[in-house]
C-alpha cells in the first residue's frame with residue numbers, strides 16, 4: 001500500500017543545509033496498523049509530512065498504491081490528499097460550525113461526489129462507530145470520545161488508501177486514548193483500513209502490528225508484534241530507553 005524507498009529530506013536555513021531524513025526505506029502492507037516512534041527531532045513529523053504530500057522530499061520514492069508521488073505538481077498532490085489519504089490529527093480538527101454529520105461528509109464535499117451517495121456513506125460510518133445519535137450535534141456539544149470517533153469516521157469517508165495519524169492520542173487520558181485506538185482497530189478489521197501513526201505513546205503503539213523506530217533520521221529498528229500487547233509494550237519501552245532517556249516522555 002505504501003512504499004518508501006531511500007527517502008532523503010533536508011531543510012535549508014540560510015546557507016546551511018540540515019539533512020533530516022537519510023535513506024529511509026520501509027513498506028506498509030494493506031490492512032496493516034503501523035506506528036513510527038523515535039526521540040524528539042528524529043524526523044517523525046517530517047516523514048509524515050512528506051508522505052502526506054505537505055512538503056516535497058529531495059530524493060527517493062514514495063509509492064502510494066504503486067504510484068510514485070515524486071515530482072507531481074501541487075494540483076495532483078492536492079487531489080491525492082483529498083481523495084486517497086485520510087487524516088487524523090492530535091486535536092482532531094473538527095469544524096465547529098458544522099454538525100458531526102457535515103464534518104464526516106466534508107472530504108466528499110471537497111471531492112464533489114453525488115449527495116445521496118455521500119449521505120448514505122456518512123450514515124453507514126456513523127452507525128459503524130456508534131455515533132448515529134449525535135449526527136446533528138455540533139463538536140462543542142459532544143464528548144471527547146465522540147469527537148475522536150467522528151474524526152476517524154471522517155478520515156474513512158473517501159475510502160482512503162491509508163489513514164495518516166499525527167499523535168492522535170497526544171494529551172489524552174488513557175480512556176480516550178483507548179477510544180481512538182479502538183476506532184482504528186475497528187476500521188482495520190471491518191473496513192480493511194491501513195493506518196500509519198506517528199506517536200510517542202508506547203501504550204498506543206503496542207496495539208500496532210509493527211513499529212518503525214527512527215533515530216537521527218534513519219530507521220533504527222522495525223519491531224513486529226508477535227507476543228502479547230503488554231510484552232510488545234515492554235519491548236518498545238526497552239528499545240526507546242536504549243535511545244536515551246529513562247522516561248518515555250523524554251523520547252517524544
Ligand SMILES: Nc1ncnc2c1ncn2[C@@H]1O[C@H](COP(=O)(O)OP(=O)(O)OP(=O)(O)O)[C@@H](O)[C@H]1O
Nearest residue numbers: 011012013020039040041042043044045046047252
Ligand atoms: N521547517 C523546518 N526548517 C528547518 N528545520 C526543521 C524544520 N522542521 C523541522 N526541522 C528540524 O528537523 C528535525 C526533525 O524534525 P521533526 O519535527 O521531523 O522531528 P520529530 O521526530 O517529529 O520531533 P518531535 O518528536 O519533537 O515532534 C529537527 O531537528 C527540527 O528542528
